[in-house]
Amino acid sequence: MPPGYRRQLEGYRYGPGVFKVDYALSGPVPWQAEACRHAGTVHLGGTLPEIAAAERAVHQGQHAERPFVLVAQQSLFDPSRAPAGQHTLWAYCHVPNGSTVDCTAAIEAQIERFAPGFRDLVLARRTTNTVELETYNPNYVGGDINNGVQDLRQLWTRPTLQRSPYSTPLPGVYLCSSATPPGGGVHGMCGYHAAQAALKSPTIIG
Ligand SMILES: Cc1cc2nc3c(=O)[nH]c(=O)nc-3n(C[C@H](O)[C@H](O)[C@H](O)COP(=O)(O)OP(=O)(O)OC[C@H]3O[C@@H](n4cnc5c(N)ncnc54)[C@H](O)[C@@H]3O)c2cc1C
Known part of the structure; x- marks a missing residue:
């Protein structure tokens, strides 16, 4: 990265x-x-x-x-x-x-x-x-099963502040974990949104 x-x-x-x-x-x-x-x-x-x-x-x-x-x-x-x-x-x-x-x-x-x-x-x-x-599970850093504190500051900016937090600087590489919005505790919505982001991507469609 x-x-x-x-x-x-x-x-x-x-x-x-x-x-x-x-x-x-x-x-x-x-x-x-x-x-x-x-x-x-x-x-x-x-x-x-x-x-x-x-x-x-x-x-x-x-x-x-x-x-x-x-x-x-x-x-x-x-x-x-x-x-x-x-x-x-x-x-x-x-x-x-x-x-x-x-x-x-x-x-x-x-x-x-x-x-x-x-x-x-x-x-x-x-x-x-x-x-x-x-x-x-190394994903539970310090035992945090929510994969990152979920406060106002880090709710929509997990893990980084950008228009699509599911995208990464690498073409075709997306994040779908609970370290993306809306975070853990919502049964898979992060993956759903990551998939939507990937489907909209010109890299995938092209
Ligand atoms: C006891 C418990 C109860 C919970 N209850 C709920 C609930 O009721 N509702 C709810 O929505 N959420 C609940 N959660 C939280 C939920 O399980 C997590 O938020 C969710 O699983 C996180 O998904 P994820 O895709 O981010 O990561 P994970 O599901 O943790 O997946 C990460 C995967 O990556 C693998 N991995 C990690 N590091 C590496 C590495 N370096 N190399 C290779 N593989 C690696 C891990 O083995 C794991 O398979 C609970 C969690 C626990 C532990």
Whole structure:
């Protein structure tokens, strides 16, 4: 890549990482809220001010005492994920980029808070900190599964400021990752827009 473009890429900013736990459970999670017993994904935070405080702490480089926890319970909908009557589940919380702090206790305290008896169901657990996440997939720099901080400054300028951030200075080479707009968490829209950019390109059409 030409030096000017490289310099812009080098200024790209990464956001918080995640600490993730995978579980094997002897039964479904005993959520107090009935709706959560039927949800594929549960966002656990308590009140809005609690969630805001937890996320603010992480953005300030601290570990939240009561983290905002994202829980996915796939086996409720796909029985092939676990032996009959048993369940799989994973949960993660945000942590400062590059953190190696073990947040298992904090995550489990949050789940237990809204589903008393959860801990008794745990048959096995596997934890992954930010460093291990990056080893598994080098795209998760510092454990940032969003592939770059997604704030106002870097929402439409990811990874560089130009009319089509999907194009690169190299003809026929496009970026389609979550490091392009609109970023991670939107299920493939970056790839869709990158494909549109490529289809409009005279290089491809010609
Ligand atoms: C636990 C978890 C939950 C998530 N939940 C959601 C969700 O609910 N909704 C949502 O929209 N997003 C979610 N995400 C985020 C989403 O997975 C990512 O935003 C998305 O996968 C990023 O896509 P990508 O194409 O940028 O990169 P990736 O899907 O990470 O693909 C990059 C690929 O490049 C490979 N690679 C990296 N470096 C190299 C190298 N140097 N050489 C060769 N190959 C390399 C990697 O192995 C990988 O296959 C979640 C992520 C995680 C980890």
